[in-house]
Amino acid sequence: MRFTSETSSDGVREQLFTLGEIPGVLWTPEGAAGARPLILMGHGGGQHKKAPDIVTRARRFVIELGFAVASVDVPGHGDRPTDERYDRIAAGNQARVEAGEDPAPLIAGFQALVARQTVPEWRAALDALQELEHIGIGPVGYWGVSLGCGLGVPFVAAESRVRAAVLGLGGALASAEAAARITVPVEFLLQWHDERVPRAQGLALFDALASAEKTLHANPGKHGGTPPFELDSTLRFFARHLG
């Protein structure tokens, strides 16, 4: 893990890093020392580790909870090179959708493929982050919706250090099997008029989670329209389970 830049603002220290070829960002409270909870955040499709909805949430987790927060670019996103293999598959899927095929199973298959790469990448990032003096071996949380849910479900299922997760805006096609191996508390966000994830698919993914404590928060509106008060709820959820 190599740190490449560092800035600070309003009490939040931001460090950019690379782990092998993976670019990442770490936010911690300014002056933080010693172990603390760590939240790993998975960004959405076409976005990156410092997308506005990631940064907004990360800063609140740091400022209001005192946690560390990290995010890394997904293959083919952000500061990572385009990936010919993924591009070829994506172009093929695009052609099939234009020929009339249902996009949902194609997206699901693609996310499952990418997850086979991101799960070990994110576990390696956790390993490296927990060696830092100002993170250490504290409880770990995961936050990810949309693509961050499609990749997050297999990650949370595989990684026993994750003790609580906020997921959502994803469907059962992509990850019901992995969801059935998740037993930690989950807050699951669903948009009632999601134009990308059919409602029944989202409800089925929530249903598939094996967690004894799981709570579905459904709100009206489209895929990108999660209301701002859900972030307040997310803060309390992580405070309750990691704090």
Place this chain on the structure above:
Amino acid sequence: MRFTSETSSDGVREQLFTLGEIPGVLWTPEGAAGARPLILMGHGGGQHKKAPDIVTRARRFVIELGFAVASVDVPGHGDRPTDERYDRIAAGNQARVEAGEDPAPLIAGFQALVARQTVPEWRAALDALQELEHIGIGPVGYWGVSLGCGLGVPFVAAESRVRAAVLGLGGALASAEAAARITVPVEFLLQWHDERVPRAQGLALFDALASAEKTLHANPGKHGGTPPFELDSTLRFFARHLG
């Protein structure tokens, strides 16, 4: 409105009253003076105005939010006499269920019948309560699940003083039509394994609400198993909309 008793404990003043033949209870902060938000609570089937789940919530609304809270007995419940007409219908329904009929439409029909009596009763209670010096004309909220939802949906739909409502554990059969006339913010509680309200019926009632802001909170477990953290959420919901 006639007050029949008064006690105080831990900062909460409790006044029992009758309004005509309707027995009710009012909780306010000790020493309260002047207008404040008022939450009307509708109790569950077979319960009453001072059932433990009503009292627990009411005390927190008073202590943590400084609101006034009132609850009245539903016909045939609590300190009200048994009602021959309702008893006759209930007995008839019971016989039909034993003969193999689906109970859901029977319960729905029964709740719709009782609501024709409780909606005007609760409106009269609001009128009288808002004349009290320590309540006055402030914003009004409604809380009711199960029977309190079946009776609450037509009440909230009819009563324009209600500005926000917590509803749930009810189905669309009983009240989808009235739900389509509700436009105020609603927090809707659903139990994922509700043995009394089929999941699809609960989701359909949430779907039927015309509110621009409505939020569905679904949790695993049976009809009576709403997790304690939902009360924290309810407090924040009412604080946001009535505070």
